[in-house]
Amino acid sequence: MALLKHPRVDAAEQRATEALKRELSEQELFSVAPFDEAETERTGAESYSYWRSTLRAFRHNRVAMFLLSLLVIIVLFTFIQPLLPGQFDPNLANNTVNAKGQTVPMKNTPPDSVHWLGTNNIGQDLWARLWAGTRNSLFIGIAVALIEALVGIVMGVLWGYVRKLDFFFTELYNVLDNIPTTIVLILVSFILRPGMGTLIFAMSVTGWIGMARFVRNQVLIIRDRDYNVASRTLGTATWRIILRNLLPYLVSVIMLRMALSIPGAIGSEVFITYIGLGLPSDVPSLGKLITEGRKLLTSPSKRYQLIYPTIVLSVVTVSFYIIGNAFSDAADPRNHL
Amino acid sequence: MGSYIAKRLLRSVLTLVIILTIVFILVRQMPLEGYFPNFEKMTPEQIKNGLHSMGLDQPLPVQLYHFFRDLITKGDLGTSRIYRQNVPVAEILAPKIPVSVRLGTMSLIVSLLLGLPMGTLMAKYKGKFFDHFGTGVIVLIEAVPAAVYYLFIQFYGTEALGIGMTMLGDKDFNNWQYWILPVLSMSLGNIAYYAMWLRRYMVDESTKDYVLLARIKGAGEGRIMFRHIFRNAFVPMVQYIPTSFLNTVIGSIYIESLYSIPGMGGLLVDVIKKQDNAMVQAIVLLFACVGVIGLLLGDLMMVALDPRISLAKKGGDK
Numbered sequence: 318m319a320l321l322k323h324p325r326v327d328a329a330e331q332r333a334t335e336a337l338k339r340e341l342s343e344q345e346l347f348s349v350a351p352f353d354e355a356e357t358e359r360t361g362a363e364s365y366s367y368w369r370s371t372l373r374a375f376r377h378n379r380v381a382m383f384l385l386s387l388l389v390i391i392v393l394f395t396f397i398q399p400l401l402p403g404q405f406d407p408n409l410a411n412n413t414v415n416a417k418g419q420t421v422p423m424k425n426t427p428p429d430s431v432h433w434l435g436t437n438n439i440g441q442d443l444w445a446r447l448w449a450g451t452r453n454s455l456f457i458g459i460a461v462a463l464i465e466a467l468v469g470i471v472m473g474v475l476w477g478y479v480r481k482l483d484f485f486f487t488e489l490y491n492v493l494d495n496i497p498t499t500i501v502l503i504l505v506s507f508i509l510r511p512g513m514g515t516l517i518f519a520m521s522v523t524g525w526i527g528m529a530r531f532v533r534n535q536v537l538i539i540r541d542r543d544y545n546v547a548s549r550t551l552g553t554a555t556w557r558i559i560l561r562n563l564l565p566y567l568v569s570v571i572m573l574r575m576a577l578s579i580p581g582a583i584g585s586e587v588f589i590t591y592i593g594l595g596l597p598s599d600v601p602s603l604g605k606l607i608t609e610g611r612k613l614l615t616s617p618s619k620r621y622q623l624i625y626p627t628i629v630l631s632v633v634t635v636s637f638y639i640i641g642n643a644f645s646d647a648a649d650p651r652n653h654l
Numbered sequence: 655m656g657s658y659i660a661k662r663l664l665r666s667v668l669t670l671v672i673i674l675t676i677v678f679i680l681v682r683q684m685p686l687e688g689y690f691p692n693f694e695k696m697t698p699e700q701i702k703n704g705l706h707s708m709g710l711d712q713p714l715p716v717q718l719y720h721f722f723r724d725l726i727t728k729g730d731l732g733t734s735r736i737y738r739q740n741v742p743v744a745e746i747l748a749p750k751i752p753v754s755v756r757l758g759t760m761s762l763i764v765s766l767l768l769g770l771p772m773g774t775l776m777a778k779y780k781g782k783f784f785d786h787f788g789t790g791v792i793v794l795i796e797a798v799p800a801a802v803y804y805l806f807i808q809f810y811g812t813e814a815l816g817i818g819m820t821m822l823g824d825k826d827f828n829n830w831q832y833w834i835l836p837v838l839s840m841s842l843g844n845i846a847y848y849a850m851w852l853r854r855y856m857v858d859e860s861t862k863d864y865v866l867l868a869r870i871k872g873a874g875e876g877r878i879m880f881r882h883i884f885r886n887a888f889v890p891m892v893q894y895i896p897t898s899f900l901n902t903v904i905g906s907i908y909i910e911s912l913y914s915i916p917g918m919g920g921l922l923v924d925v926i927k928k929q930d931n932a933m934v935q936a937i938v939l940l941f942a943c944v945g946v947i948g949l950l951l952g953d954l955m956m957v958a959l960d961p962r963i964s965l966a967k968k969g970g971d972k
Contacts, residue, residue, distance in 0.1 A: 491665070492672045499907060500677070500938055503926055508683045584799030588908060591801060592923045607802065614809050623805075631798050638797035 365653075367565065374647035381643030384636040391633065395452035398445070405432070405442035407449040407601050412440065425619055434625055437609060443622060450601040451629050457513060457586055457602070458579035458637075461520045466575050468525040470567075473532025474559055477540065486533070493526045502585060506594045513596065516589065520582050528574055535567055569648030576641020580634035587630070603630045659954075666946040671722075673942045674935065678718055681931050682710070688929040708735065721935070731939070732932030737925050743936040747918070751940075754910070754917035758903040760837045762895070765844035772845065773852025777887075778879055780857055788849060795846040801908065804839045808912055811835040836913045840906060844898050848891065855887035889960045896948035896955070903944060 376382060398404065405411065411432070413423045423440035426432060434443035476486040505519035539545065539562070548558050583603065589595050590604030591611075603626050610623025690696060690704060705711045709720065724730040731743040738746055776788040795803075815831060859865065860883055868878050906919035914920070918937060925933035 492669050492676075496673050496676070496942065500922070500941065503923060504677070504680045504934075507926055508680065508685075580797060580799065584801055587799055587801040591908065592911065593927070604801075607805070611805055614805070627802055627806075630802060634799055635793065635797040638793060 370653040371644075371648045374653060375644055378643040378647070381640050385640050388633065388636045388640070391451065391629070392455060395448050395455065398448040403431070405445045407441065407445040408599050409442070410440040411436060411442060425613075425622075427618075428621070435622070437622065443606075443625070446601045446606060447625055447629065450603045450606050450626065451633070453513065453596070453600060454583045454586055454603040454630075455579075455633065457517055457520075458582040460517045461524065461582035462575040462578045464517065464521040465524045465528055465578055466571060468521070469528025470532055470564070470571065472525065473529035474536060474563070476529055477533040477536025478555070478559065486529070490526055490530055493523055496523065498523050499588075502589060503592070503594065506589055511595070511597050513600065516586060516596065519589075520585055524578065528571070531570065531574070532567060535570075536563055539563055539566060569645040572648060573641045573645035576637050576644065579637045583630065583634060659950075662950055662953075666950065669946055670939070670942055674722075674939055675718065677938045678721060678935060679714065681934050682714060682717070684929050684931075731936040734925075734930055734933050736928045736930045737921075737933055743932050746933070747936060747940070750916060750918050750921060753915060754903050754906060754919060757833075757836060757840065757906060757910075757915065757917060758899055760833065761840035761844070761902050762899050764837055765841040765848060765898075766895075768841070769845040769848030770852060773849040774856065774879065774884060776849060776853040777856035777860065777883075778875075780853075785853075788853070792846040792850050795842050796850075800839075800843060803842070804908060804912060807835055807839050807842075811838070832913075836909050836915060839909050839912075840902055844902065847894075847898065851891060851894075852887060855890060856883050859883045859887050889956060892955045892959055893952040896951040897945075900941075900944045900948040903941075 411423045412420045413426075415421050423432075423436045425438055426436045426440075428435040432442050432444065434447060437443055437446070472486070475482055477483075501523050502519050505522065506515055509515040509518070545558060545562055548562060586595065586602055587604035587607055590602065590608050595604055595608075596602050606626035607623065607630070610620075610626060613619040613622050686701070686705075689708065689710070690701065696704075702711070709717060712720075721732070724732065733740055733742050734746055772788055776785045779785050812835065815834065856879075865878060865882060868882050873882070903918070906915075906917060907923060908919070909915070910917045910920035911923060918940065922934070922937045922941075925937065
């Protein structure tokens with residue numbers, strides 16, 4: 318009965334049959350194969366490389382590849398943009414000469430050939446601010462994801478591998494998990510000096526525990542499997558067991574969690590800026606642009622000031638989300654057939 | 655079971671004490687000048703007196719001891735210093751709690767009413783149009799930061815409904831129209847969450863043997879979907895419902911300040927900025943209580959629904 322067969326297995330078998338038919342002619346298929354001793358010694362595993370298969374599976378996902386290239390272009394562009402001709406300093410308040418010959422700030426000028434996206438209410442160039450803000454927001458997101466992953470993996474491995482630490486970490490988790498992250502975020506960013514470092518710290522100070530718990534659970538499952546027991550009996554060093562036997566299992570989910578915590582951190586920055594506790598005033602960010610733009614939402618002619626940062630923000634976050642999911646699918650060896 | 659709950663409650667109390675201590679210490683690190691509106695003009699003498707009257711000049715452990723003593727013996731959370739001068743915190747919070755709970759409950763009902771059917775239908779039409787459409791919607795909701803779509807819901811929603819931007823002040827409080835947008839904003843995340851996981855669990859369940867048996871017996875597809883698969887897929891979901899309710903109430907910080915709803919969430923930001931220590935502690939305590947109770951309730955509900963799960967044996971491993 319077709320129901321009993323997993324659809325994925327079924328599809329794989331069909332693909333294999335078709336490949337066989339393509340490569341071999343009818344005659345070859347039905348003639349006796351010559352015996353080749355070298356051929357019998359060949360094992361399938363030899364030609365299998367985990368990372369190559371992962372990359373191949375990932376490249377098959379066209380949407381993810383497109384978004385990845387888009388993301389790379391955006392990241393590169395945030396660095397290239399200040400070097401282009403005719404750019405402004407994102408923090409410079411531009412002035413203009415009005416009809417009476419006085420020098421006044423360029424308040425909310427619409428987009429033109431000099432200021433490509435116009436200026437904001439104190440005359441700063443929005444095009445420059447948009448890309449500087451994207452750069453800063455991306456930096457915050459990536460830094461938070463990296464710190465969370467690094468601390469989380471180290472702590473998680475300790476938690477799962479060192480039995481004496483299990484009680485301590487479990488209790489720590491019970492406490493930290495119950496403190497709403499929003500409260501920590503607000504308190505820390507209020508108490509410490511405003512800045513990128515503070516925000517990154519405030520976001521990762523509780524974030525790592527989720528990753529640690531996940532790693533710990535997986536380590537507990539894999540730690541005492543037969544091949545690890547065998548490795549230990551053969552005298553393999555613990556760090557080698559962890560690096561070679563444990564962590565490769567976790568790559569897909571770790572990457573997924575990292576890819577998801579980047580948009581999470583960028584969103585938190587928007588939130589914390591909205592409640593008035595964000596970055597100092599000379600550091601533009603997407604959160605700051607959106608908060609400023611929000612105040613103009615009621616006047617339709619200036620609404621574009623909100624639209625552009627929102628588009629960039631949405632593109633970046635949706636891309637990370639989809640790429641993360643696609644990569645975690647690709648990194649799963651069961652999808653490598 | 656009884657002893658399990660007792661043990662669990664004891665742990666919860668311990669957790670609450672630790673959380674309160676951490677927040678207490680954090681709050682005490684706030685800058686001194688924040689306590690006085692006219693700090694620059696004050697003499698060191700005045701500052702010292704001011705700190706003394708607030709009890710802030712005592713060593714931290716002593717302050718902490720006084721706080722817990724008052725809390726345990728008198729149930730006293732302290733008095734607000736700035737938000738509303740010399741009014742007991744409990745008195746300020748009492749009228750605000752029902753507002754937040756009302757908003758949270760409404761959004762929970764909406765998310766269950768929309769999320770569960772959506773997940774079920776997606777599982778039923780797996781790989782068909784509705785499934786792809788639903789996945790697209792979920793990806794959008796999950797990936798676009800809430801801070802952004804809240805803004806757009808507020809903006810375009812108020813235009814579409816033809817109501818003003820400032821809302822849910824005292825006069826509009828009982829007008830249901832004003833509840834639509836905040837409740838919708840708060841529900842979206844949970845709708846996506848419930849739909850995504852229910853679909854996943856239902857798809858996992860649908861390949862199991864009892865489904866095959868039901869089909870062989872000649873049960874209709876609808877019956878299999880709702881009577882057999884849904885019930886089993888719903889069990890792991892139940893655990894999240896109390897927690898997601900909690901997250902909704904806490905996540906309301908943003909929504910409540912967007913729509914100026916006189917609830918708890920908006921208040922927290924306000925009192926942290928005003929450095930009203932007693933208020934901050936009280937609100938954090940309240941949030942933490944809801945969180946701990948939510949986790950406990952989630953586990954208990956799961957046991958109640960699925961007789962195969964026994965918490966007592968696992969010893970609170972969850």
